[in-house]
Amino acid sequence: QVNLLQSGAALVKPGASVKLSCKASGYTFTDYYIHWVKQSHGKSLEWIGYINPNSGYTNYNEKFKSKATLTVDKSTNTAYMELSRLTSEDSATYYCTRGSYGGYDYWGQGVMVTVSS
Amino acid sequence: DVVMTQTPVSLSLAIGQPASISCKSSQSLLGTSGKTFLNWILQRPGQSPKRLIYQVSKLYSEVPDRFSGSGSETEFTLKISRVEAEDLGVYYCWQGTHFPRTFGGGTKLELK
DSSP, X not given: OOEEEEOOOEEEOTTOOEEEEEEEESSOGGGSOEEEEEEOTTSOEEEEEEEOTTTOOEEEOGGGTTTEEEXXXXXXXXXXXXXXXXXXXXXXXXXXXXXXXXXXEEEOOOEEEEEOO | OOOEEEEOSEEXXXXXXXXXXXXXXXXXXXXXTSOBOEEEEEEOTTSOOEEEEETTTEEXXXXXXXXXXXXXXXXXXXXXXXXXXXXXXXXXXXXXXXXXXXXXXXXXXEEO
16 A cells, blocks of 8 residues: 655754655655645645656745755655755644645655754 | 635534535636646644545545535535535645645534
8 A cells, every 4th residue: 555654753953954754655656756745833735846756856836945855765765855944934744745647645644843942 | 826715714514414615726727738637635633634536526536425526717616415524624625737736725624
């Protein structure tokens, strides 16, 4: 069965960076794009961008272009998102999700990032 | 960016009642492929979002047929024929036609 397993919660200091992981299993990793979505506490969802695991091609929401960097490691079927120069505005839950037929068919469990000194 | 507007913001319904949620987009979601990438997801309390409907009206395999989706261009509707307890949570529409992908503000379904 398809599963996207995300790394555990992170507490990071302002100005620092954090790298989140999303390990895929149950399907051919390179056949589907991985998207990342941000959900601030109690709020709606924002699309950050996606990566094509086969080619490494990325497409970012302009709002997150200088904030997020998406990469993959095909040898471990893992997608990564690095968030840089963190501020309190980056405190949120981040989801990875698999793109399929214009929808998202599987979601990771989410990872909460807290930015605090 | 395409703005997705959902109404109502919240719904309070008894088990067995029907539900209807509207989603309007600021631009047509009909893509150059001839497909319309309007999707619905449900986020239950404390959980990650779950898939419900893709391309306006196609239900994922595990979704009960009491759910249905309809609409075109800029106006879309999610309907539940008879609400059940497991249906509570926040429903989001989102569009996969244009970049950046955008989500509606959500509709919270509560049980009366």
